[in-house]
Amino acid sequence: xxxxxxxxxxxxxxxxxxxxxxxxxxxxxxxxxxxxxxxxxxxxxxxxxxxxxxxxxxxxxxxxxxxxxxxxxxxxxxxxxxxxxxxxxxxxxxxxxxxxxxxxxxxxxxxxxxxxxxxxxxxx
Numbered sequence: 001x002x003x004x005x006x007x008x009x010x011x012x013x014x015x016x017x018x019x020x021x022x023x024x025x026x027x028x029x030x031x032x033x034x035x036x037x038x039x040x041x042x043x044x045x046x047x048x049x050x051x052x053x054x055x056x057x058x059x060x061x062x063x064x065x066x067x068x069x070x071x072x073x074x075x076x077x078x079x080x081x082x083x084x085x086x087x088x089x090x091x092x093x094x095x096x097x098x099x100x101x102x103x104x105x106x107x108x109x110x111x112x113x114x115x116x117x118x119x120x121x122x123x124x
Contacts, residue, residue: 007034007043014048016081022047025082029089033065037096042066045088047081055079061088065096072096 011018011026026045034040046062057077061084065072074091078084 007040010042010044012044012046014046016047016049018047022081026085029085032089033092033096036093037067037100039068040065041068045085049081059084061085063088063092065092072099
């Protein structure tokens with residue numbers, strides 16, 4: 001599923017039938033991530049239902065963001081699938097904002113580098 005910004009979204013279900021409403025819900029929620037970070041190459045969302053787990057942790061949603069640089073991964077468990085998707089998107093959004101803030105901080109506050117007795121070539 002490609003959106004208009006050439007971002008790739010992959011939704012898969014493990015022990016769970018993917019209904020069109022679930023796919024649409026994931027697509028709508030993930031647009032928030034694509035709006036905030038245009039360098040996302042691919043977003044993979046895995047929805048898993050384990051009927052043997054406790055009711056509070058029955059649905060597990062995993063998100064993998066492929067982005068220029070280190071990839072971001074997150075996992076959320078909840079009692080309802082739609083709630084878990086919302087929690088996952090919020091968690092990935094926070095991770096993207098932290099990453100952006102760290103890169104911006106490093107860019108605006110560079111650390112000086114000192115060379116000890118090294119002969120550097122002169123510019124011509």
